Amino acid sequence: MKFDRRRLLRLAAGGAAFPAMGGLAWAEAYPTKPIRLIVPVPPAGTFDIVARLVANELSQRLGQQIVVENRGGAGTNLGTGFVAHSAPDGYTLLLAGSPGAINATVYTNLDFSFARDIAPVASIERAPLIMVVNPTLAPKTVAEFISYAKANAGKVNMGSGGVGSTGDVAGELFNMMAGIKVPHVPYRGEAPAVTDLLAGQVQVVFSTPGSVMPAVRAGTLRALGVTNAKRIDVLPDVPAIAETLPGYEAVSWSGIGAPANTPADIIDKLNKETNACLADAKLKAQLGEFGAVPMTGSPADFSKFIAAEIDKWAKVVKFANIKAE
Numbered sequence: 001m002k003f004d005r006r007r008l009l010r011l012a013a014g015g016a017a018f019p020a021m022g023g024l025a026w027a028e029a030y031p032t033k034p035i036r037l038i039v040p041v042p043p044a045g046t047f048d049i050v051a052r053l054v055a056n057e058l059s060q061r062l063g064q065q066i067v068v069e070n071r072g073g074a075g076t077n078l079g080t081g082f083v084a085h086s087a088p089d090g091y092t093l094l095l096a097g098s099p100g101a102i103n104a105t106v107y108t109n110l111d112f113s114f115a116r117d118i119a120p121v122a123s124i125e126r127a128p129l130i131m132v133v134n135p136t137l138a139p140k141t142v143a144e145f146i147s148y149a150k151a152n153a154g155k156v157n158m159g160s161g162g163v164g165s166t167g168d169v170a171g172e173l174f175n176m177m178a179g180i181k182v183p184h185v186p187y188r189g190e191a192p193a194v195t196d197l198l199a200g201q202v203q204v205v206f207s208t209p210g211s212v213m214p215a216v217r218a219g220t221l222r223a224l225g226v227t228n229a230k231r232i233d234v235l236p237d238v239p240a241i242a243e244t245l246p247g248y249e250a251v252s253w254s255g256i257g258a259p260a261n262t263p264a265d266i267i268d269k270l271n272k273e274t275n276a277c278l279a280d281a282k283l284k285a286q287l288g289e290f291g292a293v294p295m296t297g298s299p300a301d302f303s304k305f306i307a308a309e310i311d312k313w314a315k316v317v318k319f320a321n322i323k324a325e
Contacts, residue, residue: 030090030266031064037256039095040079042072045190046127046210046290050254051095053286054124057277058270066093075103075164075324077110084112088259090266094118096257098166101309105317106164107324115310116260120302121267122274123255127292128228129170129206130213131241132194132221137203142225142244145204149180158182159193159202163325167193169313170206170227170250172320177245186325197221208252209234209291226291227251234291253295253309255302271299 039051048070055066071079076099086092100114112118131142137156139145149156160167163186175181185202187193190211197205198220205212206227213234215221225241226232227250242248256274258267277283278294287294297305316322 034065037068037093038079038083039070040076043070046208061273081112084117086259088262094257097254098252102313104310105314118257119260121256122271123295123302125292126251126253126295128226131225132212133204135222146178156203157185159185159205161190162186166252167206169316173316
């Protein structure tokens with residue numbers, strides 16, 4: 001059987017072009033099946049609530065269900081590592097957040113790198129923590145607390161959701177900038193830390209708003225300050241800690257990440273649709289209920305933000321000698 005050489009070359013050329021065209025069509029059609037959003041903490045906390053709010057809106061915009069899957073453990077490293085080792089096809093995503101940036105320094109033996117193996121897709125929100133004390137404690141302001149802690153060394157302890165948690169590093173940043181040393185008492189989660197604060201077992205906690213707002217409003221906890229650079233709308237009478245310690249800021253944040261090497265056009269599509277979700281007034285109001293504000297931007301913007309957070313918390317972790325248990 002004789003082959004026409006010119007026809008064979010044309011077929012070869014067409015075959016070489018086909019994968020590129022097929023890949024382009026595949027990216028444009030994405031998603032063609034449900035997407036998993038891995039949340040690296042147990043259900044019910046603020047982080048989990050944000051994931052479900054955004055997943056609901058994003059599902060509608062993408063036309064495919066986004067299934068929220070909780071994979072808590074090892075200070076968010078279990079879920080983060082799972083995504084880092086997943087196929088970079090856009091069908092396994094991560095609800096990334098401040099713990100990932102902190103863990104980059106706290107943990108030295110991980111089999112993945114948050115900075116290298118998780119591609120920033122879209123930022124979602126940022127929220128301050130609230131510095132709360134038991135109302136039986138004498139200080140009523142941040143300045144008074146600093147003076148009290150200096151005068152009562154060993155009598156004031158700080159609770160948090162665990163070693164290297166956002167509350168832990170926020171408290172250590174406070175120690176560093178205030179020139180004090182309030183010993184840290186780690187708990188297995190923020191809820192038991194707040195429970196012991198209410199009981200007077202610890203004296204101060206830097207907590208997410210969702211965990212302490214009801215107690216603050218009821219008067220069973222006293223809010224001394226918020227960790228945002230400025231006051232927040234939901235607690236307008238509570239000063240920013242930065243009003244006493246200029247430059248102090250510690251926020252909890254979240255966003256969407258994907259395995260490294262996920263195609264850029266898929267990342268761009270997810271970024272565009274996430275930003276569109278965050279423009280919705282209903283979602284803004286839902287986030288605002290726990291003091292969070294939408295944080296929009298490009299994948300490059302999110303990448304720069306994460307790099308700055310890793311660098312910032314690395315300095316605090318080293319100052320306080322925070323080590324993974």
